[in-house]
Amino acid sequence: xxxxxxxxxxxxxxxxxxxxxxxRIKRASFLIALIGSLAHMAAAAALLLETLAHGHGVxxxxxxxxxxxxxxxxxxxxxxLALMASWSxxxxxxxxxxxxxxxxxxxxxxxxxxxxxxxxxxxFLTGDLFNLYVWFEVLLMSSFVLLSxxxxxxxxxxAFKYVTLNLISSALFLISAGLIYGYVGTLNMADLAVRxxxxxxxxxxxxxxxxxxxxxxxxxxxxxxxxSFWLPASYHTPPLAISGLFAGLLTKVxxxxxxxxxxxxxxxxxxxxxxxxxxxSITMLVGVLGAASQYEFRRVLVFHxxxxxGYMVLGVAIGTPEALAAALLFIVHHxxxxxxxxxxxxxxxxxxxxxxxxxxxxxxxxxTSPALSILFLVTSMALAGIPPLSGFVAKLAxxxxxxxxQAWLPVAAALLTSIVTLxxxxxxxxxxxxxxxxxxxxxxxxxxxxxxxxxxxPYPKLPLSMVAPCVxxxxxxxxxxxxxxxxxxxxxxxxxVAFDRxxxxxAVLGSESAELLRDANTINTDQxxxxxDVPFSLPASEPAPSMPEPTP
Amino acid sequence: MNLVMALLTGTLFAVAIYLLxxxxxxxxxxxxxxxxxxxxxxxFTAGGLTRATPxxxxxxxxxxxxxxxxxxxxxxxxxxxxxxxxxLAFMMALMNRVFKTSDTDDTDDLxxxxxxxxxxxEATPTxxxxx
Numbered sequence: 216x217x218x219x220x221x222x223x224x225x226x227x228x229x230x231x232x233x234x235x236x237x238x239r240i241k242r243a244s245f246l247i248a249l250i251g252s253l254a255h256m257a258a259a260a261a262l263l264l265e266t267l268a269h270g271h272g273v274x275x276x277x278x279x280x281x282x283x284x285x286x287x288x289x290x291x292x293x294x295x296l297a298l299m300a301s302w303s304x305x306x307x308x309x310x311x312x313x314x315x316x317x318x319x320x321x322x323x324x325x326x327x328x329x330x331x332x333x334x335x336x337x338x339f340l341t342g343d344l345f346n347l348y349v350w351f352e353v354l355l356m357s358s359f360v361l362l363s364x365x366x367x368x369x370x371x372x373x374a375f376k377y378v379t380l381n382l383i384s385s386a387l388f389l390i391s392a393g394l395i396y397g398y399v400g401t402l403n404m405a406d407l408a409v410r411x412x413x414x415x416x417x418x419x420x421x422x423x424x425x426x427x428x429x430x431x432x433x434x435x436x437x438x439x440x441x442x443s444f445w446l447p448a449s450y451h452t453p454p455l456a457i458s459g460l461f462a463g464l465l466t467k468v469x470x471x472x473x474x475x476x477x478x479x480x481x482x483x484x485x486x487x488x489x490x491x492x493x494x495x496s497i498t499m500l501v502g503v504l505g506a507a508s509q510y511e512f513r514r515v516l517v518f519h520x521x522x523x524x525g526y527m528v529l530g531v532a533i534g535t536p537e538a539l540a541a542a543l544l545f546i547v548h549h550x551x552x553x554x555x556x557x558x559x560x561x562x563x564x565x566x567x568x569x570x571x572x573x574x575x576x577x578x579x580x581x582x583t584s585p586a587l588s589i590l591f592l593v594t595s596m597a598l599a600g601i602p603p604l605s606g607f608v609a610k611l612a613x614x615x616x617x618x619x620x621q622a623w624l625p626v627a628a629a630l631l632t633s634i635v636t637l638x639x640x641x642x643x644x645x646x647x648x649x650x651x652x653x654x655x656x657x658x659x660x661x662x663x664x665x666x667x668x669x670x671x672x673p674y675p676k677l678p679l680s681m682v683a684p685c686v687x688x689x690x691x692x693x694x695x696x697x698x699x700x701x702x703x704x705x706x707x708x709x710x711x712v713a714f715d716r717x718x719x720x721x722a723v724l725g726s727e728s729a730e731l732l733r734d735a736n737t738i739n740t741d742q743x744x745x746x747x748d749v750p751f752s753l754p755a756s757e758p759a760p761s762m763p764e765p766t767p
Numbered sequence: 768m769n770l771v772m773a774l775l776t777g778t779l780f781a782v783a784i785y786l787l788x789x790x791x792x793x794x795x796x797x798x799x800x801x802x803x804x805x806x807x808x809x810x811f812t813a814g815g816l817t818r819a820t821p822x823x824x825x826x827x828x829x830x831x832x833x834x835x836x837x838x839x840x841x842x843x844x845x846x847x848x849x850x851x852x853x854x855l856a857f858m859m860a861l862m863n864r865v866f867k868t869s870d871t872d873d874t875d876d877l878x879x880x881x882x883x884x885x886x887x888x889e890a891t892p893t894x895x896x897x898x
Contacts, residue, residue, distance in 0.1 A: 345843055352850045356857070363861055368868040372877040375792075375865050378858055382799050383787070385854075389806045389847055396840065397813025448880045 219265060220272040220289040220340060222258035223297040227251055227304070227333035234326035248308050248325035255332060256301035263294040267708060271722035273342070282406035286723050288342030291709035292543055296339040296471060299550050300464060304332040306684040307460040310558050313678035314565075315454050319365050327364070328460070330357040338468045342723055344392050344402045344480075347472060351388065351436070355381050358465060361457050362449060373449035380445040384435035391429040398422055405723035407480045408716050412735035426481045430473055430491070437469025439528060440498035443521045447505065450520065451513035455564070458513065459557030462520045463550040470524060470546065474531045478539065479716050491532035496628035499525030503635040512560040512570035512647075515639055516553065519598065522632055523549045529629060530613050533620045540710030541612030544703065548609040548695055552598045555688035559591050562677055562685060563647070572646045581648040587677075588648045590689050595640040597692040600633050605695035612703070772812040779805035790874045792862045799858065803851035807844045814840025 218225070230251025237243040266272050272289040279285070289297075308328060315324060334354025341347050359381075363374035396402055398418050399410040411422055431442075438446040446466070450458050477488055502522025509515045527549070530542025564570050566584055567577045581588040597604035610633060617626040695702055712718065721729035779801055786798030819834040866872060869879070 345846070349846065349850070352854070356854065359854075359857060359861070363864070366864060366868070369879045371861065371865045371868055373880045374861055375874075375877060376880070378854075378861060379787075379795060379799065382854060382858070383802065386799075386802045386806045389803075390809045393806070393810030393813045393840070393843065396810070396843070397815070402839075402843075452880060 217274065219258070219262055220274040220287045221276075223255055223262060223301065223336040224287070224333050224340060226255045226258055227329045227336065230255075231326040231329035231333065234329060235323060238321075238323060238326075244323070244325040245308070245312060245320070248329050249305070251329055252301055252305040252308055252332065255336070256298065256305060259294060259298035259301045259336070262289050263291060263298055263705075265289075266291045266294045266712075267705065270712065271719060273722050281724055282401050282403040285346050286342035286403060286405070287340050288405070288719070288723055289340050290712045290719065291705065292474075292539070292713040293339040293471070295543060295547065295705065295709055296467065297336045299467075299547055300332055300335045300339065303460055303463050303550055303554055304328060306554060306558070306688060307456050309680050310459070310561070310684045311454070311456040312680045314456055314561055314681050316365075319454070322364060324361070324364065327357045327361050330354075331361065331460075331464075335464055335468055339471060342404050344395065344404055344407065346402075347475075348385070348388055348392060351385060351468070351472075354465070354468065355385065358461060362453050362461075365453070367452070370452045373452035376445050377449035380435060380442075384432045387428060387432035387435075391425050391432060394425045395422070395429070398425065403723070404475060404479055405720040405728070408482070408720055409724070409728050409732045409735070411480060412732050423481070423484060423486060426476060426484065426487060427490075429476055429480075430487060433469045433472040433476065434494070435469075436466070437473060437528065438466050438498075438521050438524050439494050440501050440521070440525075441494075443498065443502070443524075446521055447514065447517045450517045451511075455513075455557050455561035458517075459554040459561075462517065462557060463554035466520060466524050467527070467546050467550065470527045470531060470542075473528060474539070474542070474713065477531060477534060478713055479719060482716055488532045488534050491528055492622060492625050495525045495528040495532055496625045497525075498522065498528065499628050499632040500635075503632045503639070507635050507639045507642075509639075510572040510646075512563065512572075512643060513557070515643060516556050516560065519636065519639070520553060522636065523553070523598075525632070526610065526613055526629060529622075529625050530616060533616050533622060533625075534714075535616060535620060536707070536710040536714040537619065538613070538616035538710070539713050540703070540706040541609070541616045543709050543713075544612050544695075544706045545609040547706075548597070548605040548692070551688050551691050551695070552594055552605060555594045555685055555692065556591075556598065558681070558685045558688070559587070559594060562587055562681060563591070565677055565681070572643070577647050578650045579648075582651070590685055591648065592644060593689050594692055595644060597696070599637040599640050601637070603693075603696040605692040608696055608699040608703070612706075768816050769812065772808065772816065776805050776808045776812065779808065792866060792872050792874060795874065796855070796858055796862055800851075800855055803847070803855070807847055810840050810844050810847070814843075 230247050233251075234244040234247045237247065262272060266289050272294075274287040276285045276287060308325060311320070311324065311328075331354050334350050334357060337350035337353065338347055341350055359374060359378050362377055363370055392402065395407065398421065399407060399414060401407055401410055414422060435442045450462055473491070477484070477491065481487055499522045502518055502520070502525060506515045506518035506522065509518060523545075526545050527542050530538045530545060560570055563577070563580065566587065567580065569577050571577065593604065597606045600606035600610040610629065614626050614629055617629065717729045717732055720732050783798045783802035783805055786794045786801060789795070789798070814837050817834070817836055819836045820832045822831045822835040822838040824831050865877070869877060871877070
């Protein structure tokens with residue numbers, strides 16, 4: 216089907232428009248967003264199957280082929296991520312129904328989520344650098360509104376930081392897109408790959424600097440370490456449905472943009488990927504140390520978001536097909552688990568009225584809500600990477616790829632991060648769930664007696680629309696761990712295709728351009744830079760030329 | 768001409784960074800606005816400054832007159848201007864609300880996202896922190 220690559224973008228946009236038009240009718244916008252995200256999911260799944268079977272799905276918008284028009288290019292990697300966007304959207308929409316107040320829902324809440332999903336899917340499927348900028352703006356704009364909708368003081372202050380940093384990032388992205396156009400005269404990603412590979416030596420260094428600026432802009436959006444401070448300042452402020460959706464989805468768009476930059480546009484530029492390796496390692500450690508120092512569910516989770524982005528970028532920076540496959544698996548795993556942890560935090564808040572471990576009212580959840588506690592335990596252990604859950608296979612794949620690339624220090628950082636992740640999740644578990652609610656001899660006891668009886672309800676009534684997404688997502692985390700084999704097959708295929716940029720160029724521009732790219736690669740072979748372009752040909756005994764150890 | 772444009776964009780970036788580093792909300796807004804103008808000028812200059820005719824295909828022809836200006840940077844800038852206009856309008860409204868709810872213009876005082884210990888009004892006060 217010709218339109219298939221564009222359907223994951225068109226469907227949520229149509230749902231958003233319909234939702235705005237019917238905003239006066241009660242419940243209509245919710246139902247439209249719900250049906251829209253189901254259709255979105257079906258379209259993305261069909262697209263994924265299509266790309267797995269037949270390679271890239273390309274749509275030249277308006278019939279303008281080649282580098283002139285805007286191309287929508289779906290590869291298995293992007294299609295999987297579009298599918299991921301659809302299921303996060305679905306989960307967030309269902310979860311929001313009873314957890315987000317009516318005033319917000321009345322103010323175009325669901326159409327905004329649909330716009331966000333359209334923007335995210337567009338960013339995953341576009342084949343044009345400037346078009347990517349536009350999709351970024353679409354998703355940012357709706358995320359700005361979703362973040363500040365409701366107008367609480369902390370939301371507005373968080374939104375101020377989020378908006379300012381993201382606008383600076385967008386301006387840098389725009390500048391680097393303009394400079395790249397100035398140097399090579401195209402913005403089509405496939406054409407960029409060909410022209411940059413064939414660029415004269417004199418503009419090689421300026422192009423690399425522009426590429427670094429591009430990655431800098433994406434790093435702000437992905438929340439890599441020195442640029443990550445907007446995330447813990449804003450993601451914990453909106454309703455938990457929004458926090459979960461953002462934390463599960465938005466930073467991944469930045470990671471995916473970095474992946475397209477390092478594997479498609481600037482493949483084999485060791486200077487860029489080695490810098491990313493160092494940054495990813497630092498991001499993992501700094502993020503998880505932030506999480507370990509926090510005592511409130513949401514803050515722990517937002518700091519974990521930063522450290523987990525480090526894992527994904529580690530996979531992208533290693534850059535072998537196996538590492539890209541591992542990064543994809545990690546992105547999917549983290550999306551499910553992180554969204555779910557935010558949703559479960561919402562349930563905890565419903566039950567106890569607080570999510571701060573310093574508030575004694577939260578203690579002893581296991582005694583009163585064992586089922587909720589099991590949900591939390593399963594999901595948090597999946598985040599920490601305990602077998603047989605999803606985090607274990609995802610981290611194993613990343614670390615295995617790191618070993619094969621001989622990136623010892625980043626692997627050590629990843630393992631250390633894993634331990635501290637486990638520590639901070641165990642802290643939430645033992646303080647919030649296991650610790651008994653009444654501890655004799657506690658100095659603040661009388662104070663809490665005023666509050667405790669009202670909050671502790673042994674049989675809290677939780678709405679099904681809030682519980683069901685949590686249960687399904689927890690089961691998904693278990694299923695990824697158990698059925699890791701078949702899922703890894705899809706990821707491996709996606710990693711191979713994402714790595715093989717000649718196939719991408721051939722699908723978008725035809726085989727002549729792909730030949731041009733191959734020629735440029737063979738000329739450069741003696742410079743050691745293009746060993747990346749020969750998949751699976753690295754002998755195991757030879758030290759991988761692409762992967763020297765970074766020195767921190 | 769390129770030198771003039773380079774100096775102009777450099778000045779605009781300097782102004783934008785200076786404004787963004789100020790602690791006032793209004794200066795931040797102005798800084799973002801100047802930053803987007805600077806970005807547009809970079810695209811304009813990088814796209815190539817030429818003394819050529821507009822890229823318009825005359826009646827009866829199939830291609831524009833041979834030395835013609837590249838239309839793509841102009842299209843990019845137009846798109847970017849529209850987007851930045853919308854985003855800055857939102858930003859202005861947001862800053863207005865921030866100023867009204869937080870009653871301050873100083874960005875150093877916008878610390879509630881960093882220090883607020885709990886999220887529910889009935890939750891325990893901060894005296895709980897020691898144990």
